Amino acid sequence: MLHRLSPLALVAALVVATPASAADYAIDTKGAHASINFRVNHLGFSWLTGRFDTFGGTFSYDASAPETSKVSVEIDTNSVNSNHAERDKHLRNEDFLDVSKFPKATFVSKSIEPAGDGKAKIVGDFTLRDVTKEITIDAEFVGAGSDPWGGERAGFKGTTTLALADYGITFDLGPAGKEVYLDLHVEGVKQ
Numbered sequence: 001m002l003h004r005l006s007p008l009a010l011v012a013a014l015v016v017a018t019p020a021s022a023a024d025y026a027i028d029t030k031g032a033h034a035s036i037n038f039r040v041n042h043l044g045f046s047w048l049t050g051r052f053d054t055f056g057g058t059f060s061y062d063a064s065a066p067e068t069s070k071v072s073v074e075i076d077t078n079s080v081n082s083n084h085a086e087r088d089k090h091l092r093n094e095d096f097l098d099v100s101k102f103p104k105a106t107f108v109s110k111s112i113e114p115a116g117d118g119k120a121k122i123v124g125d126f127t128l129r130d131v132t133k134e135i136t137i138d139a140e141f142v143g144a145g146s147d148p149w150g151g152e153r154a155g156f157k158g159t160t161t162l163a164l165a166d167y168g169i170t171f172d173l174g175p176a177g178k179e180v181y182l183d184l185h186v187e188g189v190k191q
Helices: 085-092
Strands: 023-027 035-042 046-052 055-061 070-076 104-116 119-128 131-146 152-163 179-190
Touching: 023 152, 046 085, 055 179, 119 152
Parallel strands: none
Antiparallel strands: 023 055, 023 179, 035 046, 035 179, 055 070, 070 104, 104 119, 119 131, 131 152, 152 179
16 A cells, blocks of 8 residues: 655664764654654545554754765554554555565665755655665655753654555556555654
């Protein structure tokens, strides 16, 4: 059910070594301050929306050199949640995510291209159903600073679009349902 990811594009855990001025962050899924949401057109009549409830990851960020930033995310595909149990069962089977064979999806950034005004293009490899494709996430810096608990945080939002067929998902959702739109919200806690 996934296609192009945006900071979905964000999945878990390794950050490549970065310059000393870059800070490393863990995506705050424990506090539910991050989300990977999706929508896909259903038969041209409406939008089916959902999210992945279980994922994790890390990112590094240097405000003075954003192009050195890195992102790594891992998604538990079994955690797909469209707020409808029978549909979620179908999304987990071989027509879509095939979670028994492919229990996770991942995103690992390859480059960050600053675009001004806190915006950037995050280019990376997204893997779903054992197929890896390069995708671009349109990202935007939301804010950074001290939190009320003595920590430091940074947050971003992003969007991307994935073509279902690129990942071997050919179930017919009508001519308007060939792509999945991802909407990502990421808040990280400085490590």
